[in-house]
Amino acid sequence: MGIYSCFRGNIKVLVSIIVIILGVLLYKKYEELQHITTKQKGHRLVFSQEQLTQYNGHIQDKLYLAVLGQVFDVTDGRKHYDQGSSYHYFVGKDGSRALVTGDFKDESSMKDYVLDLSCNDLSSLLNWRQTYRKKYKFVGFLNGRYYDEYGTETNYLKQFKSKLKECKVEKMNQEKENLKYPPCNIAWSEEEGSRVWCTKTSGGIARNWVGVPRQLFTPGEEKPRCVCVNYDMESGSTNLLKKYPDCPDTATMCKFNT
């Protein structure tokens, strides 16, 4: 009898412990769901701005940030993002703009606005996103400038993509122009003033001609820039090209004072 009641007592204790453990586990899961009550379409996890804020190291243990509307778990990079670390600014938000401007104080609504940035800056932003994709886990989309509440891309993201296409075309045209008119070498000293000259590799463009320095005036650009022109092909090519004053037609080097 004594052994039986002792056994029954132990069972009760055991069951109580299991119930408590299950309760704690269920509560944790509930809390987690409260924080990540993400809308889903297909398997797209979408965070609201408020939900993402929870992952800035003050509320949740995990650290999340968004780049161009895509959310990454950067908990493994805690040494960069924890409170007091150099890049703490980025967690809990989409601070894409600061990835190129370096303005880690920008808490305005423009902190993820990037359409006004240069093609070089946009390309550097894409590199950042690539870095996050490779190094960290992608966890979802942010409902905001780039994606809507269902994780579908917004008009802003479409505009961003078309600007990237324009940048690609601009880059290709620039490369073509660089092949035709490679940049000169340029030096300046107090005694001599400015010196511009061409070689078979100036401007980083390897070619089988040296060229002569000319000023190329580009519409919309304030100042001309020095380019090397293949003298044999120059005649009448464009009236945007001007000789340097007091420099012989075929000289591969010109000096002038500015």
Ligand code: HEM
């Ligand atoms: C626009 C300015 C800058 C931005 C937006 C920026 C951003 C970042 C970010 C986000 C990370 C963490 C990357 C990760 O999660 O792996 C990082 C890492 C780092 N940054 Fe910067 N940074 C800037 C300027 C600088 C400068 C000027 C220096 C050096 C003087 C520097 C040195 C470093 C170093 C050493 C690391 C750690 C690299 C590693 O451990 O993998 N950063 N930077």
